[in-house]
Amino acid sequence: MTQKVLILGAGYAGSVVANILAREFRNKIAKDELEVTILDKNDTNINQGGFTFIPFELYTPEDITRPRKKLISPRVKAFFGADGEVMNVDLQNKEITVKSDKKYTYDYLVIAMGCRADPDAVPGLTDDLNTFYTSMDDAFKVRDLVKNIEKGKVVVSVASMPVPCPGAPVKFTFMLESYLRNVKKVRDDVQLTLVWPMEPIGPPEFNKFVTSQMNEKGIEVLRNSPLSNVDASRKEITTKSGEKVNYDLLITVPPHKAPQVLIDAGLTDEKGWLSADKATLQYRGPAGNHDNVYVLGDLGPADILKTGIGAHYQAIAVSQSLKNDIHGNGIQTPYEGETGCPLVTELETPATPGRGYIATWKYSKPPEAFSTTKMGWFLYRMYYHIHWDISVKGLF
Numbered sequence: 563m564t565q566k567v568l569i570l571g572a573g574y575a576g577s578v579v580a581n582i583l584a585r586e587f588r589n590k591i592a593k594d595e596l597e598v599t600i601l602d603k604n605d606t607n608i609n610q611g612g613f614t615f616i617p618f619e620l621y622t623p624e625d626i627t628r629p630r631k632k633l634i635s636p637r638v639k640a641f642f643g644a645d646g647e648v649m650n651v652d653l654q655n656k657e658i659t660v661k662s663d664k665k666y667t668y669d670y671l672v673i674a675m676g677c678r679a680d681p682d683a684v685p686g687l688t689d690d691l692n693t694f695y696t697s698m699d700d701a702f703k704v705r706d707l708v709k710n711i712e713k714g715k716v717v718v719s720v721a722s723m724p725v726p727c728p729g730a731p732v733k734f735t736f737m738l739e740s741y742l743r744n745v746k747k748v749r750d751d752v753q754l755t756l757v758w759p760m761e762p763i764g765p766p767e768f769n770k771f772v773t774s775q776m777n778e779k780g781i782e783v784l785r786n787s788p789l790s791n792v793d794a795s796r797k798e799i800t801t802k803s804g805e806k807v808n809y810d811l812l813i814t815v816p817p818h819k820a821p822q823v824l825i826d827a828g829l830t831d832e833k834g835w836l837s838a839d840k841a842t843l844q845y846r847g848p849a850g851n852h853d854n855v856y857v858l859g860d861l862g863p864a865d866i867l868k869t870g871i872g873a874h875y876q877a878i879a880v881s882q883s884l885k886n887d888i889h890g891n892g893i894q895t896p897y898e899g900e901t902g903c904p905l906v907t908e909l910e911t912p913a914t915p916g917r918g919y920i921a922t923w924k925y926s927k928p929p930e931a932f933s934t935t936k937m938g939w940f941l942y943r944m945y946y947h948i949h950w951d952i953s954v955k956g957l958f
């Protein structure tokens with residue numbers, strides 16, 4: 563009998579699992595003993611991390627997009643569009659329904675459908691929504707706004723947590739500072755404020771370094787300030803503690819949530835995310851405990867950091883557990899919370915070398931003290947080019 567692995571979502575995490583299984587089980591797949599199927603609602607993979615750089619014209623759309631068919635092994639059955647857009651997930655009957663009404667069954671299911679922005683969750687936000695978080699077009703809109711900054715007050719607001727890559731608005735703010743100082747040379751005429759929903763910005767050493775850099779660069783930081791509402795006519799935001807902050811330009815990271823279809827299917831917990839064992843990533847939630855269902859990436863529990871680096875390590879751990887499931891030895895390979903946050907504190911400009919660092923950590927080991935360097939900047943810039951042929955293909 564053919565065993566079936568079904569992967570929902572061909573973004574970062576789903577693609578890595580599909581490619582690792584296709585390599586490991588090429589013989590079983592050829593003999594029809596195993597079928598690996600992946601579904602996605604569209605046929606283009608976007609490396610969302612590149613959105614942070616689009617406003618500064620450091621990557622092009624071509625750099626950060628690829629057709630999914632070029633990224634997924636031909637041994638994997640891939641369905642994109644109406645045959646791939648998940649409309650219902652029924653864990654009790656092990657059945658997935660897609661937009662075209664086609665149904666898929668499985669022995670093992672990997673749910674890796676990412677998360678999405680929910681700007682309607684903040685009253686007034688859609689009246690003045692400038693964000694590089696949601697799409698290529700939106701990131702280009704921010705580029706145009708940034709190019710036109712001459713003076714005034716720019717506020718970068720992170721509405722709430724969790725969001726994918728909570729470090730992205732931090733590095734965006736540093737890059738904006740560097741751009742205004744070293745490229746546009748208008749920094750003295752611009753007040754820059756980061757409005758942050760929590761007290762710390764990341765784990766202790768990360769917070770310490772970011773705080774010292776924010777002070778050094780004259781960036782005001784308002785902490786513990788989740789966004790409550792936006793009054794576009796007055797150009798004013800109100801935080802949950804009632805503080806009012808005026809702005810000339812507002813750039814926001816909206817609240818995020820799990821895909822609506824998974825919420826409607828009753829799979830999410832009280833915080834709105836898919837609940838899973840933090841080590842094995844097996845589904846544990848309102849729809850019961852399912853050892854054959856793995857939860858991967860941005861839609862996972864609120865207390866697992868949502869980063870591409872984390873999604874990558876989760877995909878490697880789940881792929882190994884699936885190999886063990888299929889080989890029949892039942893050993894679970896734990897995800898140890900490996901994650902990371904690439905930081906940039908300065909752009910490469912005629913006046914500055916560019917400074918970056920890729921901080922990494924795991925559940926049991928927070929990041930150590932670090933500083934940004936020119937080499938860190940170079941490695942992070944280069945990463946976006948190796949992402950497609952090494953990371954997404956699951957080669958490390």
Ligand SMILES: Cc1cc2nc3c(=O)[nH]c(=O)nc-3n(C[C@H](O)[C@H](O)[C@H](O)COP(=O)(O)OP(=O)(O)OC[C@H]3O[C@@H](n4cnc5c(N)ncnc54)[C@H](O)[C@@H]3O)c2cc1C
Nearest residue numbers: 571573574575602603611648675676727859860869870871
């Ligand atoms: C602005 C920004 C900057 C970032 N910067 C970094 C960074 O510097 N470093 C870092 O590590 N991480 C970064 N991230 C986070 C990183 O992009 C995510 O953590 C990573 O993409 C998560 O992978 P995923 O597979 O869970 O989700 P995704 O890669 O988003 O994939 C989810 C897939 O599911 C599909 N899907 C959704 N709904 C359906 C449906 N109903 N049916 C079928 N398919 C569906 C989507 O089309 C998508 O292909 C950033 C994110 C953003 C937004």
